[in-house]
Amino acid sequence: MQLKQPTTNASGSVRPTHVEVNLDYLCQNLKAIREKTSPAKVMIILKANAYGHGLDAVARHLAPHADYIGVAVLEEGIILREMGIQTPILVLGGIWEEQIPEFIKHDLTLTASSVERLQQIDRVAENLGKKAIVHLKIDTGMERIGVHYYSAHTLQETALGCKHVLTEGIYSHFANSDAEDLSHARLQLARFNEVLHFYEKHSLPTPLRHIANSGAVLQLPEANFDIVRPGILLYGVYPSDEVERTVTVKPAxxxxxxxxxxxxxxxxxxxxxxxxxxxxxxxxxxxxxxxxxxxxxxxxxxxxxxxxxxxxxxxxxxxxxxxxxxxxxxxxxxxxxxxxxxxxxxxxxxxxxxxxxxxxxxxxxxxxxxxxxxxxxxxxxxxx
Known part of the structure; x- marks a missing residue:
């Protein structure tokens, strides 16, 4: 059953060179991932035009079956909200202070990747009379964005003092979870657990924890925590040739x-x-x-x-x-x-x-x- 033809030629037929996306396969893949990682919730990653599959149609079809949505940039989140998607959306990339009002306006969850950025979010939310939702980003071994694991307590302590911020989650990202040698991934996991100990140590409720990408979903069940974040696996493609194929998925x-x-x-x-x-x-x-x-x-x-x-x-x-x-x-x-x-x-x-x-x-x-x-x-x- 054909659902949509986004580009047609003058005669009304699809250009001979075209992509076909099977929406049912996407749902089957999501179900298989959920069964593998339960009771963790699932954040579907829809960045980069849903990995080339088409953001609009994929989001409309999968959002009702997902607990969270992850995107890379603010604009992707706004597009989803303007489509009427109500699922919680976390923007995983770095942000600028000037963008913060747009996050709050569109009810998008922000990544707080530094003490300075967290304080900016708190100030902007106070000025708008709103409460911003954030997930704290911890760098456990990617050296990309996020506070280093060995100084994460500063970010965690700052979050406790932010009156206009709800710290809903805390997360990190694996660099090598799709490798045959999982020693670095396990080192990152140990570092993340060390950071999480802050909450137990201070008798505080722990925010939603997540670190598992596609490789970890397949190979590191101990990294499932509260949320998993399948990206390429959701679309039926395995993240590397080395990874164990413990979940059966179909290319969509x-x-x-x-x-x-x-x-x-x-x-x-x-x-x-x-x-x-x-x-x-x-x-x-x-x-x-x-x-x-x-x-x-x-x-x-x-x-x-x-x-x-x-x-x-x-x-x-x-x-x-x-x-x-x-x-x-x-x-x-x-x-x-x-x-x-x-x-x-x-x-x-x-x-x-x-x-x-x-x-x-x-x-x-x-x-x-x-x-x-x-x-x-x-x-x-x-x-x-």
Missing amino acids: LSWSSKVVYFKVTQPGHPVSYGSTWQSDENVRVVTIPVGYGDGYFRAMSDKAEVIIQGVKVPQVGRICMDQIVVNLGPEGSGYNGDKVVLIGEMDGQRITAEDLARWAGTIPYEILTNINTRVPRVYVKTEK
Whole structure:
């Protein structure tokens, strides 16, 4: 059942190069994560256009099933509120004092990553006659934002004196929870537990605790605490090749196009910019309307594969901004209008985001989040 066509051509049909997102798979993945981590609550991470899946549709579908939402920047939180999403939203990134009124206006939870920032939040909330909700950010080993674990007590003590701030949560972030060697992750966890001891030591109620990202959900059940924060795992992609796959998830996103041109290329006639590839025999090649302008990385040139008529075939020559060329070989079959799978399955053959990441020399996160917004997203639900 097709739910939405966000971009159409003049005839009303979806651009041949488009992404399909299965909303039911997202719900199934969330359910599997919840079953694995119960009784912890689940914060779904919707930053970066819901990891390339489309913020609007994904948020509307998943928000009713989530306890919290996590985003990276203020603007993402405001978009969700303007959509009518009422689920609690934590903005995980750093903030500036000038932004604080907007957080409070839109009922967004702030990350308090320093004593100075916490005091600013308190002052602004007092001036507005409101109470701001914050989660304290502790740096246990990322060296990004947050107070170092060894001086966290200063931030915790400051929070106790803020009259216009509700310290709802306290959190950190793993740097290596998706690795085979979990020694650094366990060191971070020990540091976080040390910080949390502050509350017991002073006979104070402990705020909601969270540190578990996708890797930790899979490999560190002792890090579940009160909330878990699945990101890429929610979308059906594992965070690394090393991670234990203790939760079964399905990729929600597939990416396809169609053959737009067919020709026979003779020996000694190089293909595409730079003339980096040519055949030593007559070969059938087809052109596909997708390129690095869509997020199909140029770094994959002469490494990528696509599926046409159920057969994996190689991309050849340099990937262009808007087009690629695929080699069907001397006898291969392909016709104008044939479906071309870029990510997904056809007739038992499969190409994954992990495959594209390997060809591009990057990670699946970058593959998914770089699929350009000019690529239409079409949303489907599995027929019951």
